Amino acid sequence: MSSLTFLGTAPGVPLPGQLCSSALLETPAGRVLVDVGEPAAFTVRDLGWRSSDVAAVFITHAHSDHIGGLPMLLQGGFVEGRKEPLPIFLPRCILAPLRAWLEAVYLPEDFLGYEVQWHPWEPAEGADAEPVTWNGIAVTPTPTTHLEQVFSSSERARAAGRRYRPEQLRAYSLAFQLPDGPRVVFSGDIAKPEDLAVPLETPADVLVTEFCHFPAEAMLGWLKDRPVRRVFLTHLAPFLFGGIEALEAQVHATLPGVDIRVAREKMRVEL
Numbered sequence: 001m002s003s004l005t006f007l008g009t010a011p012g013v014p015l016p017g018q019l020c021s022s023a024l025l026e027t028p029a030g031r032v033l034v035d036v037g038e039p040a041a042f043t044v045r046d047l048g049w050r051s052s053d054v055a056a057v058f059i060t061h062a063h064s065d066h067i068g069g070l071p072m073l074l075q076g077g078f079v080e081g082r083k084e085p086l087p088i089f090l091p092r093c094i095l096a097p098l099r100a101w102l103e104a105v106y107l108p109e110d111f112l113g114y115e116v117q118w119h120p121w122e123p124a125e126g127a128d129a130e131p132v133t134w135n136g137i138a139v140t141p142t143p144t145t146h147l148e149q150v151f152s153s154s155e156r157a158r159a160a161g162r163r164y165r166p167e168q169l170r171a172y173s174l175a176f177q178l179p180d181g182p183r184v185v186f187s188g189d190i191a192k193p194e195d196l197a198v199p200l201e202t203p204a205d206v207l208v209t210e211f212c213h214f215p216a217e218a219m220l221g222w223l224k225d226r227p228v229r230r231v232f233l234t235h236l237a238p239f240l241f242g243g244i245e246a247l248e249a250q251v252h253a254t255l256p257g258v259d260i261r262v263a264r265e266k267m268r269v270e271l
């Protein structure tokens with residue numbers, strides 16, 4: 001049976017007891033990391049595994065709170081003497097700068113002792129990205145408007161954003177169809193609940209959604225009558241809502257009968 005363990009649930013900055021964005025899927029096909037916010041390699045170790053026990057990595061977008069722990073994961077494999085290749089699935093626009101970053105931290109790929117297999121996706125203009133498959137897991141990336149929102153939020157942001165091509169300003173939601181049945185949707189970072197319309201056209205057993213970049217009420221209202229069995233809220237600071245219990249009470253009052261929980265570090269969920 002597959003399971004999901006939250007490694008980091010912080011809203012863009014580590015907080016007491018909260019680490020940057022990362023989640024671990026344990027599947028019959030192997031252990032998969034969804035985003036690698038720091039300190040993912042430490043948390044994997046703290047849970048009793050090694051960096052080398054991570055069989056594949058999927059990245060929603062390159063904000064540092066989502067990929068800041070990737071070099072240490074790769075370095076962990078190097079120190080541990082990893083031999084198995086490590087497939088990394090990611091938006092094509094971040095591939096070249098990411099490889100340059102690994103060179104900068106003295107982790108050139110021909111030095112690691114194991115192969116990093118890059119699997120970049122890139123949607124055709126106006127289209128969604130094609131599903132990618134690994135070991136029987138089918139993953140569908142869908143672009144979100146998160147980065148467009150970030151780089152349109154002020155004149156300073158717009159000026160900085162003009163340095164990027166439009167295709168570089170795409171974050172992604174990732175929908176995992178696991179080999180033993182569950183369909184798990186990770187929102188990645190989004191700008192509005194409607195960013196999830198395409199991934200949730202197909203019913204999902206679990207939705208892991210960020211809860212940071214839009215009013216809470218907007219997401220709770222939008223989730224009404226969506227084909228989702230269980231929802232986990234992540235990428236949020238519980239104290240802003242009066243604490244986890246207060247937020248869960250608000251959520252359950254708004255959406256009675258929907259199974260929604262606030263994700264916490266090392267929370268493990270059977271899928």
Ligand SMILES: [Zn+2]
Nearest residue numbers: 012063065189
């Ligand atoms: Zn983020």
